[in-house]
Amino acid sequence: MSFTEQFKQLNLDELSMRLYSTTAVDVERAISHSQGNIDSLMALLSPAAQPYLEQMAQKAYQLTRQRFGANIGLYLPLYLSNLCANECDYCGFSMSNKLKRKTLSDAELLAEMSIIKQRGFDSILLVSGEHETKVGIEYFKHVLPIVKQQFSYVAIEVQPLTESEYRTLVELGLDAVMVYQETYQPQTYRKHHTRGKKQDFLYRLATPDRVAAAGVDKIGLGVLLGLDDWRLDALVMGYHLGYLEKYYWRTRYSISLPRLRPCTGGITPKVELTDEGLVQLICAFRLFNAQLEISLSTRETPEFRDNLLPLGVTNISAGSSTEPGGYQNPNAQLDQFEISDDRSVSQVIEKMQRIGLNPVWKDWESAWF
């Protein structure tokens, strides 16, 4: 049993039709619900919800404050490698891109970690391209204990692995796995993933099941907003979340809402997600699920990020580099996507505190687990 079975029963055309025929009454009912559900998420993601943004934002703010207080968790991505065996037309690491390829050596890894640690971070996200042979399970098994020595909370964003591989990594201290479906629309998925193992839509779709079964603390889902109709993609992600929460109740869940960004050799978004749309998305998911963690990366501009923070965001990165070795040697042109918020960590923290938010560096005790 995995989400795949449930997904196959979803009729995306019918969902889309229902999404776009939502009325103002449906939206008002969804906002007044004390507990979100998939129907209310549909209403809140619909175009009919646009005039209700302020009401949604007010409720999202209240729910977030009640559940998470003023706390915002801080994490930083550490790019291990930009090697990739996939062809994805939206990503800077795509295999046909003429990009200098690099995988961190132990010395380089330690140097990157040292810089990140000096900046105060205790939660780290290890990122790599998807290259099973050169940056596969053996590499992760080697790297994880090194990283775990210095960071309480370690997440990965790498190629999908098997359940037993995830289990092995959990034993070595892995806490969280981010695995983004990019789009839940198979035809669109096929169009953008033209070579490599990532072409297997259903294998990727079943990955969170394998992760949860392996006993990981947190799973991050996400769609790349702009590949196709973001409302429909977000709605299906809601179905995915609902399924996972029901069957793997011990696991925590987070979502990321990255907008398609310009990158080396990349495409322009097919469906543009406006600022209003992103606000709607964040608020809709907060009203749908009060305990869901919502991450915000440095893809957004400083001013916009600051305004989004109180609306439901629970985790942010700051001072990020998206290239392997990028903290030690910035601007080596090995990056995955362009960063819009290039403020330093201290600038971001200062701003957070000015608007009444509390930066949390550590919220996990790895020694217990």
Next chain:
Amino acid sequence: MLSIANQEFESRLFTGTGKFTDSKTMLAAIAASQSQLVTLAMKRIDHSKDFDDLLTPLQQMGVKLLPNTAGARNAKEAIFAAELASEMLATKLIKLEIHPDPKYLMPDAVETLKAAEILCNKGFTVLPYVHADPVLCYRLEEVGCAAVMPLGSPIGSNQGLATEPFLEIIIEQANIPVVVDAGIGAPSHACRAMEMGADAVLVNTAIASSTDPISMAECFNNAVKAGRQAYLAGLGNVSKQAEHTSPLTNFLKF
């Protein structure tokens, strides 16, 4: 005066440390609450640093700390957290929290009882956070817990005393202090818990998430005092019928 494992507390309001906007507000709210026992999550403390932005200000304030095991998902993890707290903070006091369910943060009764027995045998002063289950509270008392902390409603929900009928039973039966914990969202909820005879209440979200945490902390302090005083004074019976304040048969009592 409330006594828990030979430790005396004048204030019957225990407070928390999560969810505040900053340390300054947290300290001011704790001061306004007059709380003498403050809980903090061990998972939030960075023991690799000399200065921890949560722990150090609390230590400087001089308030008594009740470390908790929030984040632990089973007995093994909670016991480890308790031992870490004991080592770091030189205290045997521990608020035992085990909630494997990240959605509603419901306490795991099976793992809590298991961990409580082990920790009591190791000499800890254990205050377990549990569902309002009278039999479980009996069992926790039997294994040596210093108090029980049954929930009023889900953590952070501000729903008040949804478990009131069961809290009444626990309060009636317990031979150790009963601290109503979780879900208290308004001073009136705290007051009600104290009127029922709870020995203390623990409040965090309602204070920390208020628009004016310092003022709200003061409100809770007053409410807890009023509730306790009302309990001691003895509340009148609740009746569906009106009762004459000057009964007609008074003359028979001469």
